[in-house]
Amino acid sequence: MAIKGREITIYDLANELNVSTATISRALNDDSVVSKKTRKKVFDLAEKLGYRSNHFARNLRTRETNTIGFMVHELHSNFINSVLAGVEKVAAETGYNIIIAHSSEQYIKEAANAKNLFHRRVDGIIASLSFDSQNLDHFKPFIDKGVPVIFFDRVEKSFGNTTVVIDNYRCGYQATRHLIEQGCKRIAHVTSSLERNVYSERFRGYRDALSDNKIPIEDNMLIINDLSENAGIESAWKILKMNPRPDGVFITNDFVAAVCMRTLKENGIRIPKDIAVVGFNNDAIGNLIEPSLTTINYPGKHMGEVAARSLTDHLKGISDIQNINTIVISADLVIRKSSLRKG
Structure with missing residues (x-):
């Protein structure tokens, strides 16, 4: 028996095997009430005819959809x-x-x-x-x-x-402290909307690391943008126009960091000699750029x-x-x- 043009139902299986739809339903659910022999017949016919169990309808009765x-x-x-x-x-x-x-x-x-x-x-x-x-x-x-x-x-x-x-606060603090330990005195922070917890907490860690090391917190050192390629380019140009320029930058996304580094290098900046850079996420791109990117591993x-x-x-x-x-x-x-x- 082959039924084309419509979905196979348990009624088709029941008619073919001359059993009740209840028996078919129990067999398809592997209910031990139905004999192994009958269950095998049902499974074999279902496979032959291309029957697809209606998981959604069945699960509505159990209030689960998996x-x-x-x-x-x-x-x-x-x-x-x-x-x-x-x-x-x-x-x-x-x-x-x-x-x-x-x-x-x-x-x-x-x-x-x-x-x-x-x-x-x-x-x-x-x-x-x-x-x-x-x-x-x-x-x-x-x-x-x-x-x-x-x-x-x-x-x-x-x-x-x-x-x-x-712990985004700890990560922001750790990234900034590392730049300070490398001798950076003017550290910019490139991030995204401070309305979101991840960026506000990283910014708080950045700010506290500066404060704990007696480094002034300057408003113009904070660059807020989205996480696009253009954001990396625009951030680099803002850094290039700063006077005096930062000697370190903590960027809250590896892709943006990679684009920013490329733009800085194209304009004569030596990394890390002129500006040291730390990213965030540990994306694959960090190992593909030169120099390789210091970052926070985000598992x-x-x-x-x-x-x-x-x-x-x-x-x-x-x-x-x-x-x-x-x-x-x-x-x-x-x-x-x-x-x-x-x-």
């Missing part, structure tokens, strides 16, 4: 892709599918994505916020329905949900694994994320040639 929503601000990011790799690894191990939604750094799109995932009845959410996300009402329907939400990287701690982060895949494991353990009743407020992942300085002015 899907996780992964909401991020962009996909053109080595860090986000490494986080996704970690999430996918755990999801595959635990039997969950992933629905990916990205906002292109737009709050309106982020809110629309949240609404879509809510109506698709995902079992949980792993999210990193866009630049301009302030009102988090779009996550409230999940909370009201008891759907767990875990934020990572760009988080909003006042929301009260579990967050997975690194994205590990962060993804931790976030996904926390969520799936909660969904399976192994642990309760309501008892965990913040999970801090280790991140450390990786010293390379772009900042080494002393042996």
Whole structure:
């Protein structure tokens, strides 16, 4: 028997085997109430006819869809892709599918994505916020329905949900202190929107490292931009026009740091002799440029694994994320040639 032009149903299987639809349903769920012989017949026929189990309809009855929503601000990011790799690894191990939604750094799109995932009845959410996300009402329907939400990287701690982060303050302090130890006295900081926790905390670490070492904090040393190629070029030109120029710069993104370094070098700046540079993320580009880039290692895949494991353990009743407020992942300085002015 072959049925073309429409989806095979359990009624087709039942008619072909002359059994009830209840028997077919139980067999497809590998219920031991149905004999092994009958279950084998059902599975063999289902495979032959190309039957596809309606997981969504079945899971609506159990109030589970075995899907996780992964909401991020962009996909053109080595860090986000490494986080996704970690999430996918755990999801595959635990039997969950992933629905990916990205906002292109737009709050309106982020809110629309949240609404879509809510109506698709995902079992949980792993999210990193866009630049301009302030009102988090779009996550409230999940909370009201008891759907767990875990934020990572760009988080909003006042929301009260579990967050997975690194110690951005410590990393900002460590990067700036390293430049000071290399003899830098005027250190610029290139970053993004201070409305987001990751950038505000790194800036606070930068500022405190300067203060603790009796180095004046100058407003014009702070350059705020997006994380695009143009941002790297524009930041370099701002640095070139400063008088006196900085002798060190802490840039909160490796790609922007690489573009900034290229532009500085094209205009006669010797790195690190004239200006020492520290980036952030430990992206592959840091080893491809010359000189190689000193950076903060941001373990994205590990962060993804931790976030996904926390969520799936909660969904399976192994642990309760309501008892965990913040999970801090280790991140450390990786010293390379772009900042080494002393042996």
